Amino acid sequence: MAKEIVAGMDIPGVPPRVNELRRFVRVFTSRRVVLFGMVVIVLFLLTAAFAPWLAPYDPYEQHLDQSLDLPSRTHLLGTDTLGRDTLSRVIFGSRYSLMVGVIALGIAAAVGMVLGLVAGYFGGWAQAAIMRLMDSLMAFPMILLAMIVAGMLGPGLRNVMVALGIALVPGYARMMCGQALSVKENDYILAEHSIGASHIRIMLNHIFPNCLPPLIVMITMMMGTTMLAEAGLSFLGIGIEIPNAAWGGMIAEGYKYVIDAPVLSIAPGAALMLVVFSFNMVGDGLRDALDPRLRGTI
Amino acid sequence: MTAYIIRRLILAVVVLLITSVIVFLAMRLLPGDPILLKMTSSEMRGTSPEQIEFLRHQFGLDKPLFLQYFDWVGGAVRGDLGVSILYQDDVWNQVKQSLPPTAHIGGLAEFFGFIIGVPLGIVCAVRRGKWLDTIITVLANLGITVPVFWLGILLMYTFALELRWLPAFGYTSPVDDFWASTRQLIMPVFCLAVFPVAAVMRQTRSSMLEVMRQDYIRTAWSKGLRERMVVMKHALKNGLIPVLTFVGLGITNIIGGLVLIETVFNIPGTGRLMVFSILNQDYPITQGITLIIAIVVVVVNLIIDISYGWLDPRIRYN
Numbered sequence: 001m002a003k004e005i006v007a008g009m010d011i012p013g014v015p016p017r018v019n020e021l022r023r024f025v026r027v028f029t030s031r032r033v034v035l036f037g038m039v040v041i042v043l044f045l046l047t048a049a050f051a052p053w054l055a056p057y058d059p060y061e062q063h064l065d066q067s068l069d070l071p072s073r074t075h076l077l078g079t080d081t082l083g084r085d086t087l088s089r090v091i092f093g094s095r096y097s098l099m100v101g102v103i104a105l106g107i108a109a110a111v112g113m114v115l116g117l118v119a120g121y122f123g124g125w126a127q128a129a130i131m132r133l134m135d136s137l138m139a140f141p142m143i144l145l146a147m148i149v150a151g152m153l154g155p156g157l158r159n160v161m162v163a164l165g166i167a168l169v170p171g172y173a174r175m176m177c178g179q180a181l182s183v184k185e186n187d188y189i190l191a192e193h194s195i196g197a198s199h200i201r202i203m204l205n206h207i208f209p210n211c212l213p214p215l216i217v218m219i220t221m222m223m224g225t226t227m228l229a230e231a232g233l234s235f236l237g238i239g240i241e242i243p244n245a246a247w248g249g250m251i252a253e254g255y256k257y258v259i260d261a262p263v264l265s266i267a268p269g270a271a272l273m274l275v276v277f278s279f280n281m282v283g284d285g286l287r288d289a290l291d292p293r294l295r296g297t298i
Numbered sequence: 299m300t301a302y303i304i305r306r307l308i309l310a311v312v313v314l315l316i317t318s319v320i321v322f323l324a325m326r327l328l329p330g331d332p333i334l335l336k337m338t339s340s341e342m343r344g345t346s347p348e349q350i351e352f353l354r355h356q357f358g359l360d361k362p363l364f365l366q367y368f369d370w371v372g373g374a375v376r377g378d379l380g381v382s383i384l385y386q387d388d389v390w391n392q393v394k395q396s397l398p399p400t401a402h403i404g405g406l407a408e409f410f411g412f413i414i415g416v417p418l419g420i421v422c423a424v425r426r427g428k429w430l431d432t433i434i435t436v437l438a439n440l441g442i443t444v445p446v447f448w449l450g451i452l453l454m455y456t457f458a459l460e461l462r463w464l465p466a467f468g469y470t471s472p473v474d475d476f477w478a479s480t481r482q483l484i485m486p487v488f489c490l491a492v493f494p495v496a497a498v499m500r501q502t503r504s505s506m507l508e509v510m511r512q513d514y515i516r517t518a519w520s521k522g523l524r525e526r527m528v529v530m531k532h533a534l535k536n537g538l539i540p541v542l543t544f545v546g547l548g549i550t551n552i553i554g555g556l557v558l559i560e561t562v563f564n565i566p567g568t569g570r571l572m573v574f575s576i577l578n579q580d581y582p583i584t585q586g587i588t589l590i591i592a593i594v595v596v597v598v599n600l601i602i603d604i605s606y607g608w609l610d611p612r613i614r615y616n
Binding site for chain 2: 133135140223231232238246251258272273276277281
């Protein structure tokens with residue numbers, strides 16, 4: 001909905017009309033650290049997409065004669081115990097982090113939002129049943145819940161995504177429920193009811209879109225948390241199995257040789273931290289830019 | 299207030315009951331038969347089907363699921379969490395031995411989280427936009443980002459392996475040797491405290507900024523009160539209420555972090571026992587620890603909820 005600034009509209013008490021998109025862009029880009037995060041995320045996505053072209057070597061190719069080489073001109077970040085190029089493994093690791101982040105969050109957001117929407121919209125027993133279940137799941141630390149599920153399902157990429165997906169559901173359900181509870185009190189929802197709109201239609205067409213802004217912020221923020229959790233699981237040996245080049249598993253592998261080659265742990269950890277930091281900062285920026293209290297301000 | 303407390307208590311009990319059902323079902327609906335697992339773990343290979351049936355009966359696994367649940371919860375209430383498959387020992391016994399290091403390290407991390415996080419948050423809020431605020435905020439943003447196990451490895455490499463200032467791993471009870479214990483604790487506690495310090499600082503900063511905008515603070519300023527008075531006496535009281543929530547959040551986060559940190563620093567605590575039991579499919583231990591953690595989290599959150607209602611009367615009537 002594009003609004004134009006009309007001359008003479010600045011009557012006291014009436015908020016001036018502003019272009020919402022333009023305000024969003026201005027607030028979002030006003031902090032340098034947010035822009036930095038944006039750049040890192042774009043680079044991260046490009047790295048994951050073009051890993052085979054960017055990596056100087058095959059991340060799984062072993063050269064036992066070059067075991068634990070120090071960083072040099074041929075291997076910028078050195079090699080691991082099997083002589084695999086660390087830089088190439090870090091580059092390929094971005095794919096796992098991205099895939100786990102996107103799919104686990106996708107599962108969690110889809111399930112959590114539906115549950116939260118139903119709970120918040122219908123209230124009463126539906127809300128009590130769903131939200132008490134979610135409260136109970138929240139009694140476990142997220143990584144512990146994922147550990148238990150992953151431990152039950154066994155290690156492996158797919159199971160890690162399912163485990164993290166399940167562990168993250170309660171957060172989304174709670175947020176969506178709270179949003180739906182407040183949005184459904186609006187007059188336009190009452191109007192929908194009075195023209196005989198179905199529950200499904202009201203929920204999907206009217207409540208859902210109006211609940212989205214804080215959820216978008218949450219999804220961005222949780223992207224980093226999910227990647228951290230995946231790395232934690234892989235570090236413990238309950239996540240993505242070795243020899244796959246996932247950052248958490250690489251940190252664990254490097255931990256064994258930390259005296260001889262600390263770079264084996266440092267490099268994937270630094271990459272992980274940089275990406276998680278960027279997602280958090282962009283989430284912060286989105287929150288500021290989507291803040292409803294700013295609506296209508298210039 | 300009494301009605302509020304009773305409501306919260308009932309809610310906590312409901313949550314705990316659902317939690318126990320989830321824990322129970324998760325373990326029972328697993329692929330894999332606990333008896334067969336027991337068979338392969340102990341030296342009882344070549345057991346006849348009749349003997350297996352007998353064991354099944356002995357462990358109550360031939361009963362209907364809901365009776366098994368009541369048996370388990372009934373036992374748990376009396377402190378009987380079953381027998382570990384791997385250690386052939388009482389689960390509670392095993393967990394009890396692992397609790398002191400975990401509680402010690404986790405408690406210290408939570409304590410430092412608040413002792414350091416709150417003052418930093420206040421300083422940042424008061425000096426908003428100044429260089430000190432910028433530096434602390436950037437550090438806090440890094441603090442909620444850093445992978446805790448990676449930080450542990452870095453610290454260990456730097457301070458234990460290279461500089462040799464601190465012991466690389468292990469745990470000593472402070473009762474046995476306080477100095478050795480403290481030296482071993484510095485790195486793990488630091489790693490675990492980074493997140494709570496950063497999170498508490500961010501929360502304190504934003505809620506103090508919120509409070510400082512209130513009318514009664516402007517009144518306090520216009521009365522000519524000194525900054526120390528306005529900040530410490532008027533703003534802090536209300537500014538700290540939202541920070542309370544972080545006690546609960548801190549606990550869950552520290553428990554999650556302990557699992558990783560105990561693995562990095564080789565500390566014989568509950569977190570490592572948990573990882574070990576999951577990796578070795580020792581379900582009774584996993585189940586027992588999970589239940590204990592859920593109880594701790596629910597009780598802490600109950601206490602927070604009640605103190606919240608006590609400090610902020612608006613909450614009570616919601």
